[in-house]
Structures are given as structure tokens and as C-alpha cells.
Amino acid sequence: MAVEGSETGGNGFEPKILMFACNWCSYAGADLAGVSRLQMPANCRVIRVMCSARVRPEFVITALSKGLDGVVVLGCHPGDCHYSEGNYFTRRRGLFLKKLLEYVGIEPERFQVRWVSASEGAKFADTVAEVTRQVKALGPNRPRRNAQ
Amino acid sequence: MQDRLHDIVRKLLGEGTIEYFIGYGAGSEPHRVVPCFVTSDHEVERLVWGPLCLQNLSKYVLQAKDLEGKAGVLVKGCDTRAIVELLKQHQIEREEVVVIGVACQGQVDPRTLEEVLGVPMEQVQGVEDAGDQFVVTIGEDERTVAKEQVLLGKCLYCRHPSAFEYDFTLGEIVPFSIDAGESEFAMVEELERLSVEERRAFWQKQFARCIRCNACREVCYACYCKECIFDRKMPRWLDKPPLLSENEIYHLIRAVHLAGRCIDCRECERVCPMNLPLSRLYKKVQKDIAELFDYEAGIELDEVPPLVSFELDDQDPFM
Numbered sequence: 001m002a003v004e005g006s007e008t009g010g011n012g013f014e015p016k017i018l019m020f021a022c023n024w025c026s027y028a029g030a031d032l033a034g035v036s037r038l039q040m041p042a043n044c045r046v047i048r049v050m051c052s053a054r055v056r057p058e059f060v061i062t063a064l065s066k067g068l069d070g071v072v073v074l075g076c077h078p079g080d081c082h083y084s085e086g087n088y089f090t091r092r093r094g095l096f097l098k099k100l101l102e103y104v105g106i107e108p109e110r111f112q113v114r115w116v117s118a119s120e121g122a123k124f125a126d127t128v129a130e131v132t133r134q135v136k137a138l139g140p141n142r143p144r145r146n147a148q
Numbered sequence: 149m150q151d152r153l154h155d156i157v158r159k160l161l162g163e164g165t166i167e168y169f170i171g172y173g174a175g176s177e178p179h180r181v182v183p184c185f186v187t188s189d190h191e192v193e194r195l196v197w198g199p200l201c202l203q204n205l206s207k208y209v210l211q212a213k214d215l216e217g218k219a220g221v222l223v224k225g226c227d228t229r230a231i232v233e234l235l236k237q238h239q240i241e242r243e244e245v246v247v248i249g250v251a252c253q254g255q256v257d258p259r260t261l262e263e264v265l266g267v268p269m270e271q272v273q274g275v276e277d278a279g280d281q282f283v284v285t286i287g288e289d290e291r292t293v294a295k296e297q298v299l300l301g302k303c304l305y306c307r308h309p310s311a312f313e314y315d316f317t318l319g320e321i322v323p324f325s326i327d328a329g330e331s332e333f334a335m336v337e338e339l340e341r342l343s344v345e346e347r348r349a350f351w352q353k354q355f356a357r358c359i360r361c362n363a364c365r366e367v368c369y370a371c372y373c374k375e376c377i378f379d380r381k382m383p384r385w386l387d388k389p390p391l392l393s394e395n396e397i398y399h400l401i402r403a404v405h406l407a408g409r410c411i412d413c414r415e416c417e418r419v420c421p422m423n424l425p426l427s428r429l430y431k432k433v434q435k436d437i438a439e440l441f442d443y444e445a446g447i448e449l450d451e452v453p454p455l456v457s458f459e460l461d462d463q464d465p466f467m
Contacts, residue, residue: 057404061400062397065400066393066397088458089456089458093455094464095463096437096440100400102347103340105345105347105348105351107344
């Protein structure tokens with residue numbers, strides 16, 4: 001399950017970023033960004049999940065260890081979870097996981113958690129742009145990609 | 149203490165209170181102490197207690213669960229935390245198990261002892277506790293070693309030397325402490341001061357040595373899942389080839405699973421055939437859980453584990 005490199009001919013690195021978006025807020029936010037025709041980099045691959053708490057830490061660890069350049073988890077704002085409390089668990093997990101990943105040598109920018117509501121199409125586009133910029137600056141997750 | 153242990157176990161077995169006792173017994177060589185399972189009166193003499201009783205016997209309580217009748221188990225202070233966690237995680241019932249607590253005065257790390265004495269463990273006939281030092285018998289000779297020099301890493305920072313959840317105790321509960329000179333988390337902080345690249349280099353070097361023998365999982369008290377995520381075929385979380393990425397995934401997923409449950413028994417590190425510094429990983433997990441959620445596993449029975457609960461005003465600095 002090696003991840004193919006996405007560098008374009010040596011000039012300019014295009015990172016591969018995995019994005020989990022919750023069905024009720026963030027995915028709708030992504031939709032809004034789309035129908036509003038907001039421009040954003042095409043580096044994020046979005047996976048729709050029913051709740052941000054559906055994203056097991058294992059997903060993040062596996063993606064990063066296998067060489068993806070970044071992982072972003074998007075959920076509803078605290079208090080707005082469709083399932084009342086899912087994103088509160090995401091929040092605790094995110095805090096903990098980020099520290100652990102940093103400890104074993106994964107740059108903190110490679111794993112991010114953000115809150116994007118259904119009405120925040122612009123915030124979605126901004127998040128995509130910001131994360132892409134940060135990960136691009138870090139360069140490829142090459143030591144891990146080469147470890148395949 | 150050993151005699152008192154024999155008396156208690158004999159009495160419990162005789163009364164029929166327990167069917168099965170899990171303790172320590174002499175191994176194939178004088179310096180080896182192995183888990184020992186006693187079911188009848190005449191086997192009681194096999195039980196020993198001393199500074200080489202390293203194992204965390206709580207793991208075996210889970211296996212005794214399916215047997216008829218109750219099981220008894222001998223626990224040190226650190227192992228008591230495993231019992232508390234197993235109760236908390238609803239893996240055992242308090243009535244099902246008779247806990248014999250012991251006031252531990254520190255356990256010897258055989259690897260360090262070899263280094264300090266310059267003698268292979270095979271020649272060591274026995275180790276006796278003598279206050280703030282150990283008396284080691286080598287052939288005809290007796291040599292004394294200061295405790296700080298040869299204690300297990302976890303014993304240097306021991307905060308629970310005596311069992312605190314028990315039905316019977318061996319001898320008096322005696323306080324024991326060693327001045328280790330630095331913080332419990334010093335080995336984690338040392339790594340935290342490095343740059344991300346240096347930490348990556350450090351851990352990739354360690355994970356690359358892992359042979360994925362699963363010993364750390366098998367010995368872990370918390371790894372009681374009927375079907376482990378690493379053994380699942382569908383979906384398959386871990387590929388078979390001995391790749392660095394798979395080794396890293398194995399250790400990180402284990403660390404996440406142990407978050408809020410690791411009790412710092414360091415059995416994983418002790419059994420690792422490749423001597424991976426696993427306690428440096430799990431100590432980090434404990435440190436984060438303590439700092440972020442003010443929680444320590446295996447102390448309070450009715451405290452809710454941090455990752456299955458939340459507060460409305462939890463911090464989210466980066467979200």
C-alpha cells in the first residue's frame with residue numbers, strides 16, 4: 001500500500017493531504033465552498049465520515065506512517081455536534097495524539113484538527129489553503145515514504 | 149515473609165476459598181523466578197518471594213477467570229494498579245479474586261546487576277534484601293550492592309511500593325523510597341528537548357530493530373482483547389512484511405490504546421528481546437495524560453478514564 005510520490009518533475013512539491021470531514025458540518029461546509037466557487041489548492045483528498053469522532057487515531061497513524069504528507073480532521077464546532085458530544089471526544093483525542101506524533105518525530109503541522117461548520121465555506125477554503133501551504137513548506141514526508 | 153505467604157495460601161486452599169493461586173516460583177536457574185500456579189496443598193512450598201519477583205502477575209488473573217472457583221494472586225504495589233485497572237475496565241469482578249498484597253522493597257534488574265557486578269547472572273545463586281542494599285550470593289562469596297545501582301527503572305520512582313487494594317497482606321506495609329535524583333519523566337523530557345528530526349531519527353532507529361514478536365503485547369495486562377486489532381484480517385490494520393512503517397504503526401497504535409491505561413509496570417520493556425526503550429514511549433503517554441487531563445491510571449477505582457469522557461471547557465489550543 002505504498003503511497004505514490006506526487007512531486008511534479010522536481011520543481012514544486014505537491015503534497016498529498018488526507019482530510020476527514022464530518023457529514024453534518026464540515027462536509028456541508030466543503031459543499032458550500034464548492035458551490036460558492038471558492039478557489040483552493042487541490043492537494044486535499046476528502047473522506048466523509050459521519051462524525052469527527054469516527055476518525056480513530058489508528059487512521060491518522062497509519063496514513064502518516066505510510067507516507068502521506070498530512071492529515072486533517074474537520075468537525076463541528078464544540079456544542080454543535082449532530083450527535084451532541086462526538087466532537088468533544090475528538091478534541092481530547094486530537095490533543096493527545098498530536099503530542100504523541102510530535103514525540104516520535106512527526107511535525108505538528110502534519111496532523112491538524114479544525115472546526116468548520118456548514119455555513120463556513122470560506123473557512124473550509126482557508127483551512128485547505130493554510131494546511132497545504134504549511135505542509136508544502138515542510139516538504140515531503142519522505143523518511144516515512146522511503147521506509148516502505 | 150515467605151512463610152507467611154505459604155501459611156495464607158495453605159489456609160485459603162484448605163478452606164476452599166480459592167481453587168488456584170498465582171504466585172512466584174523458582175525457575176530453572178537460581179536467579180530465575182517464574183510465575184507459579186498452585187492448586188494443591190503440597191505445591192505451596194514452591195512459592196517464593198524476594199527481590200527477583202519481577203513479573204506482573206495480574207495478567208494471569210484474566211486467564212484464571214474462566215476456571216471454576218476463585219483465584220488468588222500475589223501483587224506488589226505496582227501490580228495493584230493493574231488489578232485496579234482491570235476492575236475499572238470490567239475485566240474481573242472484585243469477588244472473583246483474592247488479592248494478597250506485599251510490601252515490596254524494590255526489585256533487582258538482572259541486566260544492570262550483571263553490569264554492576266561484572267558477573268553473568270548464571271553464576272548468581274540468589275539475591276537477598278538487606279535494607280538499603282542487596283546481598284548477592286555468587287558461589288561461596290557474598291557481595292553487597294547498593295539498591296540505587298541495581299533497581300529496576302520503575303522502582304527508582306516508585307510511589308506505590310505496597311499494595312493498596314488487597315484482602316491479605318504479607319508482613320507490615322513498610323514505606324520504601326529511593327532518591328532517584330531526577331524527575332520521573334526525565335527520560336521523556338530529554339527526548340522532548342531534541343528537534344523533530346532528531347526525535348524521528350531516534351525512534352526510527354528503535355522501531356527498525358523491532359522484530360514484531362508481539363511479546364510486549366502478550367505480557368501487557370491491558371491487552372486482553374479477544375481479537376487484537378493487529379490480528380484482524382478484515383480490515384487488516386497491519387501488513388505482515390517487516391517494514392519500518394509497519395513497525396512504527398504497531399508501536400504507535402499500541403501507545404494510543406494504552407493511553408490512560410498504562411500503569412508503568414514496564415513489563416513490555418523487560419520482555420523485549422531487542423531491548424527497545426519502550427518505557428520512553430509509554431512514559432510519554434502517561435506524562436501527556438497526566439498533564440492534559442490530570443489523570444493517573446490504576447489509582448482510583450471510580451475515576452473515569454480521560455479518553456472516554458470529556459469536559460465542556462476542555463482546551464483546544466490548535467483547533
